[in-house]
Amino acid sequence: MSENKKSILKITTTVVIIAILVILVIVNRRNASVNDAMAAAHRLEIESAAGSAEYAFSEDDTYFTCFDTQMRRKNGDVFDKHYSGIEFRRILEEMGLTADDSTDCVFICADQYEIRVAGSEIREPGNVWLVTREDDLPLDEEQGPFMLVINNDEFSTRWGRQIVKIKIGE
Ligand SMILES: Nc1nc2c(c(=O)[nH]1)N[C@H]1C(S)=C(S)[C@@H](COP(=O)(O)O)O[C@H]1N2
């Protein structure tokens, strides 16, 4: 093969590889989770035996309220927190769903981190919250739009940032 043909082949190969990479990036962006986009619009997919439903979270909801809690790290650090949100048991009520003792709910985050919460925990008044505000301001991008707060957890390791989907009865 002549040097000329070799360099044409090299250039062609490079162009094809770049084109493939660009296409992969575009496809990946398009697939960038539907649930992430829904959460940004304050909507959550709630999957249950009844099928998949969409919950429209509203800060005008009668159950939307502020509360004080403490974030406790395993290293002993304790932080006073002031959040606003809706108790998850109220959300279930509004959706016509129930969580009994045999029901676990799984909260899924944008980074695919999952938190399992028992029905008994959800039914405890003032325990399991979906919050959208800290100190009356919307949560920052790293934590929001939705954060799971479990008041009665000994440590706050199950507090989930960026909740995008909830499965009931898992
Ligand atoms: N979305 C999401 N939430 C998460 C986690 C995570 O990896 N992703 N890690 C959990 C764990 S193991 C801990 S200890 C705390 C850490 O919270 P911090 O980063 O505010 O210390 O967040 C919890 N929530």
Ligand SMILES: [Mo]
């Ligand atoms: Mo952790």
